[in-house]
Amino acid sequence: MANYELNAKGLLCPMPVIKVQQKIQQLSKGDILMVYCTDPGAQFDLPAWCRVHGHTLLAVQQQPHEITISLRVG
Amino acid sequence: MTTIQRKAVALISGGLDSMLAAKVIQEQGIHVEGINFYTGFCVEGHTHAIRKRDADKVKRNNALWVAEQLGIKLHIIDIIEEYKNVVLNPKHGYGQYLNPCLDCKIFMVKKAKEWADEQGFDFIITGEVIGQRPKSQRKVTMPIIASQSGAEDRLLRPLCAKNLPITVPEREGWVKRELLYDFSGRNRTPQINMAKGFGLNDFAQPAGGCCFLTNEHYSKKLADLWQAKGKRDYEFDDIMLLKIGRHLRPKPNFKLIIGREEGENLFLEGYRKQFTHLKVISHMSPLVLVDGEPSAQDLALAAQITARYSQGKDCEKVEVQITTQSGVSWVMPVVPLASNAIPETWYV
Numbered sequence: 569m570a571n572y573e574l575n576a577k578g579l580l581c582p583m584p585v586i587k588v589q590q591k592i593q594q595l596s597k598g599d600i601l602m603v604y605c606t607d608p609g610a611q612f613d614l615p616a617w618c619r620v621h622g623h624t625l626l627a628v629q630q631q632p633h634e635i636t637i638s639l640r641v642g
Numbered sequence: 643m644t645t646i647q648r649k650a651v652a653l654i655s656g657g658l659d660s661m662l663a664a665k666v667i668q669e670q671g672i673h674v675e676g677i678n679f680y681t682g683f684c685v686e687g688h689t690h691a692i693r694k695r696d697a698d699k700v701k702r703n704n705a706l707w708v709a710e711q712l713g714i715k716l717h718i719i720d721i722i723e724e725y726k727n728v729v730l731n732p733k734h735g736y737g738q739y740l741n742p743c744l745d746c747k748i749f750m751v752k753k754a755k756e757w758a759d760e761q762g763f764d765f766i767i768t769g770e771v772i773g774q775r776p777k778s779q780r781k782v783t784m785p786i787i788a789s790q791s792g793a794e795d796r797l798l799r800p801l802c803a804k805n806l807p808i809t810v811p812e813r814e815g816w817v818k819r820e821l822l823y824d825f826s827g828r829n830r831t832p833q834i835n836m837a838k839g840f841g842l843n844d845f846a847q848p849a850g851g852c853c854f855l856t857n858e859h860y861s862k863k864l865a866d867l868w869q870a871k872g873k874r875d876y877e878f879d880d881i882m883l884l885k886i887g888r889h890l891r892p893k894p895n896f897k898l899i900i901g902r903e904e905g906e907n908l909f910l911e912g913y914r915k916q917f918t919h920l921k922v923i924s925h926m927s928p929l930v931l932v933d934g935e936p937s938a939q940d941l942a943l944a945a946q947i948t949a950r951y952s953q954g955k956d957c958e959k960v961e962v963q964i965t966t967q968s969g970v971s972w973v974m975p976v977v978p979l980a981s982n983a984i985p986e987t988w989y990v
Binding site: 578580581582583585586589609612613616617619620621633 | 678680684702703706707709710713714715716717718719720882908912
C-alpha cells in the first residue's frame with residue numbers, strides 16, 4: 569500500500585474524474601490517492617465516481633480556491 | 643450446466659432514454675456497465691461550475707448520477723482529440739447548426755464496440771428511439787449507425803427494438819424480445835411512464851440537449867473561430883473559451899473575450915499567460931482576453947471596450963492595464979467607448 573498524489577487543478581469536470589480513472593488503473597487495492605482540484609464540481613463527481621466503482625472516499629477538504637479529495641483504491 | 647453471465651455496455655448520456663435502456667436490459671439479468679464519452683463540447687457541469695451566478699444549480703455529472711441510480715459502473719472516456727475529425731469532417735453533414743449528430747452517434751457506438759471487444763462484453767445498448775431526433779434518430783439512420791460503427795447486430799436499442807430487425811442478444815436468447823419496447827416519435831410520455839414504473843423520479847431532460855454544438859450561439863462562435871483561423875480546426879482551449887464570456891470581434895484580426903461575472907473572470911485568469919489581456923485598474927472591471935494579432939491601435943480600441951464593460955464606463959477617463967503574453971505591462975488612460983459605438987455586428 570502506498571500514497572499517491574494527482575494534480576487536477578485547472579481542469580473542469582469531467583476531466584478530474586477521467587484523470588483519476590486513468591491514475592487508478594496503475595494503482596493497487598488499498599493505495600491512497602490524494603487529488604487536488606479547483607473545479608467545484610469535482611467535490612460531487614469524484615465521490616459519485618468512487619461509489620459506483622467501489623473505492624472508498626476518505627475526505628473532501630475545501631479551501632478557498634482548492635479542493636483536496638482523498639480516496640482509497642477498492 | 644452453468645449459464646454464462648452475459649454483459650452489455652450501455653452508452654450513458656445522463657439523460658432519461660439511455661438510463662431506461664440500461665435499466666430494461668438490467669431487468670433481464672444482463673450485467674450492464676455504462677460508458678460516457680467526453681468530447682469537450684459537453685454542456686455538463688461546465689458553465690454551472692464556472693459561473694458564480696449558477697452557484698445554486700446542481701453541479702452533478704448526470705451520467706455518474708444515472709450510474710448510481712442503476713447501480714452500475716460508469717467509464718468516462720476522453721475522446722477530445724479523436725472527436726475533432728467528427729466535428730471537422732462529418733461524412734453525413736451537420737444538423738441545424740454545427741452538430742454532426744449522425745457521425746457522432748456512429749463514432750460513439752464504434753468506440754463503445756472497441757471497448758466492449760477489449761473488455762469482453764457481448765453487446766452494446768443505446769437509448770435511441772426512432773423518430774426522437776430529426777438528424778440521428780430516424781428509421782433510416784438506425785441501420786446506418788449499426789453498420790458504419792461496425793457494431794452491426796450486436797447493437798441493441800431496447801426502447802424501440804420491436805420496430806427494428808432482431809439482434810444477436812435477442813436471437814441468442816440472452817434477452818427476451820417480447821420484454822423490449824416499440825417506442826417511436828418525439829412523445830416523451832411512454833418514457834416518463836416507464837421511469838415512474840421503475841421508481842425513477844429524478845432525471846435530467848436538458849431542453850437544448852447535452853452538446854454545445856446543438857446551440858446556435860455556440861455554433862456561430864465556432865464558425866467565427868474557423869474563419870479567423872483561416873481553417874477548420876480547433877484546440878481544446880479554443881472550444882472551452884467559446885463557452886465562456888462575451889465575445890466581440892471589432893476587426894478580423896482580433897477578438898475580445900470579456901468575463902461577464904466573477905466566476906468567468908476567475909476562469910479566464912487561468913488563460914492570462916496565453917493571451918494578451920486587459921483590465922481597468924481604476925475601477926471594478928472584467929478580465930478581457932485578446933485572441934488574435936492586434937496592432938497598437940487595436941489595443942487602444944480594446945482598452946476602450948474594456949473600459950465600457952467596467953464600472954468606470956460613465957467616467958471621462960479610466961486607466962486600463964494591458965499585459966502581453968510575454969508579461970510586458972503598461973497602463974493606458976482611455977475614454978470608455980460609448981454603448982452606441984459598439985455595433986451589433988461586433989458581437990459574435
